[in-house]
Amino acid sequence: MALRTLNHNIFRLVGGLLVFTTFAILFAVWLATSNHARQQVERELQITQSVFKQVISSREQQLFNSAELLTEDFGFRQAVATRDSATIMSVIENHGQRISADIMALITLDNNVVASTASSLQSAQTFPQQQLLKQAIQDGGAIFFLPLGERLYQIILLTVDAPTPIAVALVGFEIDLELVEDLKAITKLDITVEFNLKDEIKQQISSLPEGISASLSEQTEWDYSFFRLPFVHSQMYASEKFEISELDGQKVWIILSANVQKLFADFNFLQFKITLISMLSIILTLILGAIFSKNLTLPITNLAIMAQGIARGDYNKNIQIVANAKEINNLSIAFKSMQENIVSREAEIQYQASHDLLTRLYNRYEIANIIEQQLTEKQSFVVVGIKINDFRRISDTFGYPIGDACLQQIAKRLLVLRGQSARIGGSELLWIPKSTDVSQIDIYDMRQSLEKTYYFENNIEVNLKISVAILNLPDDGIELDTIFRRMNLTLEDAKSQANYLQIYKQSLEEKYLRKLEILNELKNALNGEDTDLAMFYQPKYHIQRTRVEKMEALIRWHHKKLGFISPELFIPLAEQAGLINQLTNWVIRRVTFDISHWHGQATDLQVAVNLSVHDVVNPKLQRVILTALKEFKVAQNKLAFEITESDLMDDPQTAIEQLKLLRSAGFELAIDDFGTGYSSLAYLKSMPVSELKVDKSFVLNLATQKEDQTIVKSIFSLARNFNLQLVAEGVEDLATLELLAQWGCDWIQGYYISKPMPADAVSGWMNEYSKQNWTKKCEESGL
Structure with missing residues (x-):
């Protein structure tokens, strides 16, 4: 959906509200005036109907008085009793002229007209309304509207008593146009008298033109349309029609008509003025609204254009928007501040990025x-x-x-x-x-x-x-x-x-490529069944007990294609590539297998496995160890672990916590290459180890180097204070061995005892040399 401009939305809002309000007012005015007009017309019709009934009632009373004078006249009663037609005719003519009656007649009890002043009701004629005559004889009189010929009369029938009824006198006044006009003058409304003969032919006497009165004949009540349009009236007259007489199928209606055109003329003029004022208000408001919305949105539009420029990186345009609204000016100031902040922040971001x-x-x-x-x-x-x-x-x-x-x-x-x-x-x-x-x-x-x-x-x-x-x-x-x-x-x-x-130089790249090749081959060796990796074992000789009881496991790799690969090369590579845990797992399984195999050959040894710091902090290490021991049915005391001192110093706190877990599981622990670290003495008292292995760099020239002797003796003194056993590696001559024995060293390891040997040579070597007193042997041989 397409978005509209703020100017357009404001214009629509103001215009829409104004138009809605204006039409609501017009509707309310129209509804009020129309309702008032309707009520006024209804009130006038009700009053006129009441006045009309009073006039008819007055005429009835006049008729009754006139008829009573006639029937009470003695001479008239005598003439009626004697059936003196001439006298009767003379009396009713004179009496009719005296009271201005339009019709006078005498009717016998058997329904025959004796005398009549009207041509429509002649002597010797049968009275057309026998039912009415019976009612008059029964009640002593009757008043009714009676059509005779094509004329309508208001008549009264009174019995002539002598003393019982002997005849019925008829007195009547014609309902004609003159009477209707008189009633119109009294009621201020048009009056139509409608009656029908027995053959259903309707006759009208009306103050209205013939065409209009005829159209009102079918209207039984005022047809007021509530939803008529202003200024439009399909109905000129509002009418009220009611019946005043009915006898033997002959009915008489009165139709009261009010001219609503005159009534609505004032209301229409009022509505016209209100409509005109409303339209002018709408036009004026829309013009002013358009000007206002333009003045409001133009600065915002300019600010939006400038914001787009800022978004594109154009920060040099000066933002100077002047508006009549304080909020717009504040917005302009905020945009300028934002521009300055963005410039500063972008410079800072660019600086930080570079x-x-x-x-x-x-x-x-x-x-x-x-x-x-x-x-x-x-x-x-x-x-x-x-x-x-x-x-x-x-x-x-x-x-x-x-x-x-x-x-x-x-x-x-x-x-x-x-x-x-x-x-x-x-x-x-x-x-x-x-x-x-x-x-x-x-x-x-x-x-x-x-x-x-x-x-x-x-x-x-x-x-x-x-x-x-x-x-x-x-x-x-x-x-x-x-x-x-x-x-x-x-x-x-x-x-x-x-x-x-x-x-x-290019050889560095070649060296690097060789490392990549070694690393790739190491992955294959660890994942394949046929591997060039092998475990070698170097004996540890206990000086006091003069026998070999332990071995150190040393991994060797003689690749078919690459030749011998030093552990000092591929182990750091394994650590860097994240393969060290997998390599250690392989070593542990291989060592436990060899221990189990030697046990079957009656060779009982404890083997120490070297761990890197990556192994020590590996939470899965202990589970791997215990699983291997269980699989190959090897006792836990047959496996020990060594960790290099420098590795421990990389993260001593974590290393100590993990080593405690291994120690609590029953494994002996040793610190390898002791003396090469930096802060080992500070942590030594917290380390759960049982042995210290003096680094061979201090042992190789121990017999001739006084500095090395001082270092080694210091290490020995420290170990004794912590109740730790001592292992010296790198022993290659008798003199070194004698010094170590003199200083109280527990274990020695080195070429003087034996070079590292493959697993299948361990049992044979143990059978021949494990209980050899190396000090004595050397003395006997003169070494």
Whole structure:
């Protein structure tokens, strides 16, 4: 449905209400005047009918008096008794002239006319209304309207008594036009007297013209149409018709008629004036309404046009709308304020869309646009990637506010350098130097500037180490995805360099592709039946009991196509790709199977399985362990777990809670590679572990390195204070073993005892070497 304008709606509303109100007033006036006219006509007809009946009653009384004088006259009664026709005729003629009667007659009791003054009722004629004559003889008299010939008479019949009735005298007056006109003069209404003869022929005596009176003959009452149209009257006269006499089929009616044209003339004039005034009011109001609505809607229309311009991004037009309405002016002011706010907000949004809010450097998307623009312009330029090493340690040690402050400070220093800078990740920055020649960029000065000590309140000093990656574009990439991927690869490799600096080279991409291939093959190995993955086991020798009672499970992967793949390579890949839980589940099932198999060969060992932090926080881990133990019918004390200290320090609180669940289920737990973490001592008292494994980096040269000896002895002292057993890994000679035994070490593990062996070699090795006293053997052999 098409929308109408506000101007049109206002015009329709005002015009519609006005027209409705005007017609409502006109209807009310028309209804009131018409109803008043109807009531007035009805009242006049009722009054006239009453007056007419009184006049007829007066005439009846006159007739009665006249007839009584005649019948009381002695001479007349004597003449009637003697049947003296001449005397009777003379008396009734004289008496009729004296009272101005139109008809006088004497009728015998047997219905014969003796004498009559009217030609329509002659002597020796039978009286036409025998019923009326009988009523007169019975009642002593009768008054009636009687048609004789084509004339109508009002007659009275009185008996002539001597002393009993001997005859009936008739006195009558003609109802003629003169009488009707006289009655009209009295009542102020037109009167029509209608009667019919026995042959149903109607006769009329009327003050109205013949055609009009004839049309009123069929009207029994005033036909007033309530819904007549103003100024239109289909009926000129309002009539009231009533019957005044009926005898033997002969009826007499009186029709009273009021001329309604004269009555409605004044009302029509009043309605005309009201209608004219209403029409003029409608026209004037519509004109004024149109002007008002235009003055109201024109500023709104202009504001709407300006709003559309603002929506298109045109913020430069000056909004200056002047209107007669305070609300419109306020709306104009609000639009101007909205325009200014939108300009400010859009600038802020554009800034936020292109900048990192913490450092105020460009964000990843904006620097990508800059790189893409320079590539489009066929420019050669250098992109330097910067990554803060161990940034999480800074946040964990000093708190996240200090970590954020470090990023802000390093961003300020980076902005001083010539070029464009961006933050592309948590602790990753990117710098596009002004110089396009990498040989002219002093990376050393740049690094020194960024690594200079940062000072914060509360005497906090932070020293940063950064890794730097350099790409030469477009030689090292022309697509954004490729550029950012290679930047990440280069930064990752820079962390492993002595100087934390790496320039992109193709071998990094090949190394990356190899990792992808290894990861894909690892998925296949975990999901397939035929796998190259295998479990190897390295013995743990108890010094005091001089025997091997435990093994550490170590996963090995010798791929048919890729060759040997180090766990140090594919395990981190599994962690990054989210496959570590699946890999650990495979290891647990394989180890429990091997334990069960050895048990069948009378080899009873506890095996420790290494867990990553991803495994520890996995809520399904315990269920997987218990399911495997139940499936292969292995006791819970035959399975133990080791977790690397550095992994524990990534999220110590969560790790401790999950480790408590494993410990409460009856599993022994050990901290692996102890001494390489950062805050382990703070959490050691809360960790539900039973062993500490000294990292082999402190054990390999223990016999010759005094520093390592100091560290190891400190760890031993700490473990004793917490009632923890000690395991030293990396033992490769007798001297190291003797030192460890002297210091109270519980278990040793290393090549001096045995290299890791496949599962099917464990039982044989245990039968031959498990109870070997390695210290004594070495002494005997002179080692």
